[in-house]
Amino acid sequence: MKISLYYFVFLLMITISCSRKHTEEIVVAPINEEIYFPPLNSEIWETTSLSNLNWNENEYKPLLDFLKEKNSKSFIILYNGKIVVEEYFNNHNLNSFWYWASAGKTLTTAVSGIAQNENLLNINNKVSDYLGKSWTSLTIEKEDLITCKNLLSMNSGLDDSLGDDISKENLKYKADAEKRWAYHNVYVKMQDVITNATNTTFTNYFNTKLKDKIGMNGFWRNSNNFNVYWSNSRSMARFGLLIAGNGKWENTQIISEDFITEATNTSQSLNQSYGYLWWLNGKSSYHLPQSQATFNGKLIPNAPNDLFAALGKDDQKIYIVPSKKLVIIRMGEAADSSNFALSTFDVDLWEKLNLLIN
Template identity: 25%
Template sequence: MENKTTILSLFLIFLFTLPFSAQESYFPPEGEWETKEATAYQLDFAEAIEFAQDNEYSESRDLRQAILKGFQSEPYHKILGPTKKRGGPAGIIIKNGYIVAEWGDTERVDMTFSVTKSFLSTTALLALQQNLITDVNDKAGNYLWDDTFEGPHNSKITWKHLLEQNSDWSGELWGSYDWADRPPSDKNIDEWRERELHEPGTYFKYNDVRVNVLAYSLLNVFRKPLPKVLKEEIMDPIGASTKWRWYGYKDSWTTIDGLKMQSVSGGGHSGGGMFINTRDMARFGLLFMNNGKWEGNQLISEELIKEAVQPSKANTNYGYMWWLNADGPRQWENIDENIFYAAGFGGNFIIVDQKNNLVIVTRWLQPSKIEEFMQILYKNI
């Protein structure tokens, strides 16, 4: 009897010294989401919420105008996909799966710009998981039938290079040229167009044309539209709404197996990309906070999630289209270095903190204020 009592005592000690997340894990059912007071976790987000509401993105709520102004320095830039007027500041904070703070209209569908890239990289993880792509270090050109990756430079590009945005892919896709996307201001068009290409894997360049090359390549691998892949494999299983949409451009269509399919864009730089509400963004973040598991179902392997948030050699603050708060030029001061996040034009963020079991989504926060917002939010964590 004494041995049984000792074993029970040791078990109880073990149980109550486990991280809180291991004792309590909540996954919101479709159309529902339980809330808890932040004070239940000795947390107070009032100051951070007030800060977010007081620091709205300063450009026009007419996002077509905001896009044209934001990228006016790019030669030949134009709107190629749909846009939508946005709402005001909104956000949500999830702790252990529960909503502990919320502001603005979190059910309004808005453009999310480059947050889309993290949804896109997720479809690449699914392709790896399903063995449609054998290895992330495989040459992408070996999986396509056309000349997308032909030539001495492009033929070297791997899936990993595309995911880490260090491929330096050169060419034209859907009427847009890689060299015309965010060109350096100290060079003229001819200098940038005729530049010497960097060896794939050695040079990071944020470039939507190359991201769209990844989307097109994955479409050819799956042989069905990426929004359908994401819906079936991720968004439906996590109970997302039916309101989100993922668009490409008016001319980004191709034919596969006799069917006309749209190749989606990885952002809203020229319109298109993911249109989604704050709550669905939070569900997506919650999946990653739980290392790809949703209520006992491993939708994405934990190994692939960990791989996706490893610093790349060319940019220590970037993984597979997730930004990392690791040591580097984009690190947020006094914020845990293990945090990773999706970020988009206009102040759209999905922030994942696995250490504290937090997911933070902000919409239309002045981008230059995100570090200060996080510092205020983390003051009592």
Template identity: 25%
Template sequence: MKLFKRILLVLVILVAIVVYTQYPKLNIISGYASKNMASTVFLTDRTPASVTVNDNNVPLIKLATVDVEDARARASVFGLMNREAVCFDGIGCMLINEEFDENSKITVPRRSKKANRMPFPYGDGPPKDTIFNNVDYGLLDYALDKAFENPDVQKTRTVLVAYKNQIVAERYTKGFDHQTPILGWSMTKSVMATLYGILEYENKIDLNHAAPISEWQSDERKNITLNHLLRMQSGLEWEEDYTSISDVTKMLFLDTDMTVGQAKKKSLAPPTEIWNYSSGTSNLLSGILRKQFKSHQEYMDFPYASLIDKIGMNSMIIETDQAGNYVGSSYAWANTRDWAKFGLLYLNNGNWNGEQLFDENWIKYITRPTEHSNGTYGGHFWLNAEKKFPDAPADMYSANGYQGQRVFIIPSKDLVIVRTGLAESPDFDFNYFLKNVLAAFE
């Protein structure tokens, strides 16, 4: 009997430890599940069942039960840690907490989606039926076949190849087409950086100026510039771990204002001495961007007026946090053709149908390898400078997002390649994919 009581006591203690250590994770799980469900259903018009079986069918997140009603989603895990996400026209969906006022006014961007029947990329009309003599279309078809051949593992959703500004290959899995918005995840970081490139071109900002964070001015952080933030070399502490309760998961699924978390972190090293990838830094940049404008409305309008609507990415929406800040680290949605337009803007050195949006030198800036990144990172873009992808050119650079969202820009080949899905390396072999696509242009 004494042995039984001891075993029971040990079991009780073990259960208590598990509950104590794992219970807070339920908040993250419910937050992710409700936010992802709300945004996907609201912005893409897909069914809750499809999101449950596919998008939310990942470890831990699939433990959540999600209910969808009107423009909101509620999630819990075994009835615990209820979280809710609500949706609004113009800004998508946001996680809310007890601070949220249902009666508060929501500021939405004023957009100018002009009907334009010009062919892709300069309009929303059908692409030109263009044949290039130097393109092997059989090999291109083979490359796309391989990208979709094992859907249960590769989980590819869309692929688009644009050569010399024209679509030469395009394919979609069942349930997706050229109008279906795709969550870019961290490809949003490259969009956020581009806004800084536009401001710099307009002489409204200097990347070498110290970041305007008042809390930093009395310590060593006062030496951190916008350049350091764009290059992820501020030296600030940040934990980018999506498998635990970390800085990034707390920011995305707990914080009311996602722009303040990184600003509160201590300095681990002087700027440039370390490189540390940080979604908190991208959202800090979103907060700094907001300070450039006299009103919240001007801030909300700027990304669309200066970039998104200007190049006809009419499907794109950047979602906000509860405090009204663009989530510049993670929450831009756009269909595959509009993601390709973003890549083509860069392929054309910032010139869009005759109008210069940012300086050509901006390309040199964002593609210059950042110290200590092993040649893989520039200014909020990923690089192939050290040939991480050995079968792709060294001048290739890309906007990268979670689960294998990619916009590859390859200037030497006059190519933009978009791939979206729910899997990345090793389940989706990007080097093999790029090798197959590039073979059609040699």
């Protein structure tokens, strides 16, 4: 009996040793390897290869074929800041600009965090502290319930059924703030808050405090009550990298790490999968735009649990996966049918990505 027991233990130790050896063989970088940041105002960007990462190279072409078929314009994967994949399709190239749509909402979140770090505003304060009384059609009592945090969390209680017009006359009561989650264009009022709090234009503050700090290009364009950001794909990747770096770019803390953590975790009790204009995976339930239904399960069932994302109309995507050191960018036209944020394309794309990465 003792011999059998010792033999079992010996086999177990060999198995563990082999497992460790195999693990060591597939690790491509030390755990403490510093994240890479590309230089400002330059097209220089360090790369790493699929083979260096031990990814499945046989799945690369099927992924590209899928992306092209699904009306993609560009696709970028960063691993720890370095480019692993950068591809352009359908007459798009490195210098082409494209719209972020609602993925750009997270730019407003970032700038809100910067202004708060500079003690120019506090997102827990009433919106009326910055915009004055009667910025809505609500009674003063109900209006004063709405904080800047409510704008960032989509739980202002304002009536989302009245369309995207955010004039005072169109901002009407539906529920008390924090009692109802609804995907609403009223978040744009946060840009007015920043304008008044910083005593400059939103665009100027954005350019000075964020865009220029990380080497983005692009511009804001107002269209049908939406302030939409346009840029090349690498600029979107730069922003994703900043957030993946917990608000730090090289040695400069641009947005506080505490604010990034707060923004990329559940911001209210109504939609577990929503932070401050960021979508969150791995939660027990979620809501979708233009719906009051609660759906059980993860936002993207086959994606990593710690993924969080900026999602825009017609499948503009920024995926950030801290556990895998990944930032993934997709720009283009709608993969299938037009959508506001999440779509079936997310699941289909992650099916392809899992085959490549794993």
